[in-house]
Amino acid sequence: MIALQETKEINTASIIDSVKSDYCGAIDVFIGTVRDNLVGKKVTKLFFEAYETMAVSELQKIADTVKEKFKADKVSIVHAVGDCEVGEIAVVIAVSTPHRKASFEACEYAIDTLKETVPIWKREYFEDGSHWVFSHP
Amino acid sequence: MKILLFGITKDIIGSSTLDYTVDQTxxxxxxxxxxxxxxxxxxxxxRSIALxxxxxxxxxxxxxxxxxEVALIPPMSGG
Known part of the structure; x- marks a missing residue:
């Protein structure tokens, strides 16, 4: 399952179900959630904007690479779009592999690559303003 | 051609798309x-800007x- 969804629509249990595989003994799941602070500043919410068609195709590329590189059977990645309140889910990555080590490594590879290649932008809101994350050096 | 704008580039250019006419081959x-x-x-x-x-x-x-279809890609920040 590769998808962009409103955070309230993201169903972690069904994403985990989507990678179950009879020949895999491991499922690893990474869940990114909205934390309430940035270097001591209180974050009130996030807003995610995506170049949706390209974001889906870049997520699919990550899933394809994970299958090849880590011998994963199934890979699901669901990223939030729109508003995300503190504690809500920004991203879920689930990977099934025959043995556990590969599934841990695959999740780490997937989230690290997502941050580099998937056209999604995060705006952080504070009590006194907001900014697009990483925009300026 | 309409260049698609996202994130900070929308704020810089002040619109969600930018009309551009390609006048060279x-x-x-x-x-x-x-x-x-x-x-x-x-x-x-x-920090970075790409297409x-x-x-x-x-x-x-x-x-x-x-x-x-061309889009401006400012620094990405998913996850």
């Missing part, structure tokens, strides 16, 4: 990006026509 994505940076100097102050052409990260060599 050998315009590469690298030259187009340079032209946009000249027109909107704030783009050069970003996507037809939904793929551009490598600078793509030749752009009015039929292509």
């Amino acid at each position: 050998d315009l590469t994505s690298e030259s187009l990006l340079e032209l946009l940076k000249e027109k909107y100097p704030e783009l050069s102050k970003l 996507a052409v037809n939904g793929e990260h551009a490598n600078g060599t793509e030749v752009i026509s009015d039929k292509d």
